[in-house]
Amino acid sequence: MANPLNPDKLSEFAKIYYQITDYDVTGDDATILADSSWEELCVISVSPSANVNSYDIKDRCVERTAGVAPGREEYKFDMTMNLFRQNPNFALKAWNTAMDNGDIVAFLILNSTTVDTETWGVVGNFLRIDESEDQPEEGLITVNYTFGCAARSQYTPLKRRIYGADVV
Numbered sequence: 001m002a003n004p005l006n007p008d009k010l011s012e013f014a015k016i017y018y019q020i021t022d023y024d025v026t027g028d029d030a031t032i033l034a035d036s037s038w039e040e041l042c043v044i045s046v047s048p049s050a051n052v053n054s055y056d057i058k059d060r061c062v063e064r065t066a067g068v069a070p071g072r073e074e075y076k077f078d079m080t081m082n083l084f085r086q087n088p089n090f091a092l093k094a095w096n097t098a099m100d101n102g103d104i105v106a107f108l109i110l111n112s113t114t115v116d117t118e119t120w121g122v123v124g125n126f127l128r129i130d131e132s133e134d135q136p137e138e139g140l141i142t143v144n145y146t147f148g149c150a151a152r153s154q155y156t157p158l159k160r161r162i163y164g165a166d167v168v
Contacts, residue, residue: 023106048077076148083141117166124159125150
């Protein structure tokens with residue numbers, strides 16, 4: 001088994017794969033992990049965050065009551081990568097076109113590789129929310145992206161957890 005980078009922090013992911021498409025995430029885990037169309041994306045870091053949307057109720061009897069909206073989870077992640085240090089399979093033009101056009105991109109974010117039977121992570125359809133660039137002294141352009149679930153995806157759910165064959 002590939003151990004998390006920090007065993008005390010289970011949210012750390014080591015591998016991220018992508019497809020520029022609206023992907024059917026309802027398939028079983030083994031089928032999704034075995035899909036040969038996933039391309040690995042070389043990134044510096046991936047930081048996911050999730051929260052459940054809250055709502056406020058006000059009426060004549062109760063001044064204010066806060067609650068949560070069941071099923072209204074917001075999931076997004078930030079990704080940092082060096083723009084020109086990609087593996088040979090990375091299609092820079094297709095990637096930049098998808099980012100510029102606001103295309104749906106399917107991501108498979110895992111703590112290990114797709115062939116590791118004990119891998120776990122998230123698969124889903126996402127849209128770019130934000131993009132910023134920074135050019136450090138070394139001259140490499142570092143790009144920071146924020147992605148959120150693609151509400152216009154034709155598939156439900158938009159994202160879900162995924163596990164390798166031996167993860168219980």
